Amino acid sequence: MQKFNTFLAFDIGGTKIAYALVDAKGNLLAEQVRIPTPKDNQVLFDTLKNVVQKFESQIDGIAIATAGEVNKDNTHIIASVGNMPKGYMNTDFTALSDKPVYVENDANAAMWGEYLLGAAKGTENAMLVAIGTGVGLAFIVNGKILKGKSGAGGEAHFSVNREKKRHCSCGLWDCYEIYASGTALGLDAQEVYGRDDVSSHDVIKGLKEKNPLAEKAYHIWESDVVRGIAGLANIFDPEIVVLFGSLTAFMDFDKLQDEVNQQIVTMPLKLKHAQLDNNAALVGTTLAAAEKFNKDA
Numbered sequence: 001m002q003k004f005n006t007f008l009a010f011d012i013g014g015t016k017i018a019y020a021l022v023d024a025k026g027n028l029l030a031e032q033v034r035i036p037t038p039k040d041n042q043v044l045f046d047t048l049k050n051v052v053q054k055f056e057s058q059i060d061g062i063a064i065a066t067a068g069e070v071n072k073d074n075t076h077i078i079a080s081v082g083n084m085p086k087g088y089m090n091t092d093f094t095a096l097s098d099k100p101v102y103v104e105n106d107a108n109a110a111m112w113g114e115y116l117l118g119a120a121k122g123t124e125n126a127m128l129v130a131i132g133t134g135v136g137l138a139f140i141v142n143g144k145i146l147k148g149k150s151g152a153g154g155e156a157h158f159s160v161n162r163e164k165k166r167h168c169s170c171g172l173w174d175c176y177e178i179y180a181s182g183t184a185l186g187l188d189a190q191e192v193y194g195r196d197d198v199s200s201h202d203v204i205k206g207l208k209e210k211n212p213l214a215e216k217a218y219h220i221w222e223s224d225v226v227r228g229i230a231g232l233a234n235i236f237d238p239e240i241v242v243l244f245g246s247l248t249a250f251m252d253f254d255k256l257q258d259e260v261n262q263q264i265v266t267m268p269l270k271l272k273h274a275q276l277d278n279n280a281a282l283v284g285t286t287l288a289a290a291e292k293f294n295k296d297a
């Protein structure tokens with residue numbers, strides 16, 4: 001009989017926080033609740049704490065998926081992302097509850113969920129590309145999440161362009177993230193339209209209306225997305241690439257898969273949409289937390 005069966009899981013991002021009760025097998029016990037992410041870090045912490053207090057008597061532990069790079073022992077953030085409130089990176093998640101708290105990077109958590117129960121189930125090597133405001137990457141290598149020396153492995157900050165054209169949120173120039181994110185699609189649109197009042201939303205709207213400028217901006221963006229995936233696939237040789245995030249909803253996956261496979265030097269891969277969708281990170285962090293805590297118990 002395992003000791004840790006029910007978790008309160010959080011998925012904390014720059015624009016929204018999702019939470020749900022999740023069991024140790026990865027089943028959501030009720031639909032996820034979404035709230036906007038407070039702009040002030042103390043308000044954010046108090047918000048989390050209020051949710052914890054509401055569910056504390058029903059749970060055995062807390063499982064968090066968060067923006068930012070998380071340490072190897074899954075207890076805290078070691079480097080933060082630009083779109084979280086100031087001070088977030090120093091959050092003491094253990095202060096939320098007397099119950100044990102597990103913390104994982106959101107892309108890693110989503111990858112782990114997809115690996116155990118979703119699109120990457122049955123593979124040993126997989127890659128997740130989460131396209132949102134930024135780009136999150138995660139890798140399963142020989143059945144394990146790639147953590148690197150510090151836990152922060154798999155960040156989309158490598159140069160894909162030597163033009164010194166776009167300044168990335170990390171401080172470097174021309175990272176993959178600033179060519180393949182939702183932010184990047186907006187920048188491509190501004191260049192193509194020749195105006196700075198257009199965004200990724202205008203491109204998505206324009207695609208539905210067959211607007212040639214929207215199609216051109218999308219094509220530029222998509223080829224950058226593909227270029228990065230192909231380069232990473234050459235390094236990691238995954239069986240499957242799982243695409244994740246709201247911007248992937250309107251992408252043609254068969255076409256993308258063909259384009260990636262034309263550019264790689266390794267064997268052909270599959271490219272699929274995340275199956276657990278918005279619950280992937282909640283499920284993944286809970287499965288990882290349950291495994292860790294029940295092993296230690």
Ligand SMILES: [Zn+2]
Pocket residue numbers: 156157158168169170171172175176177
């Ligand atoms: Zn960067």
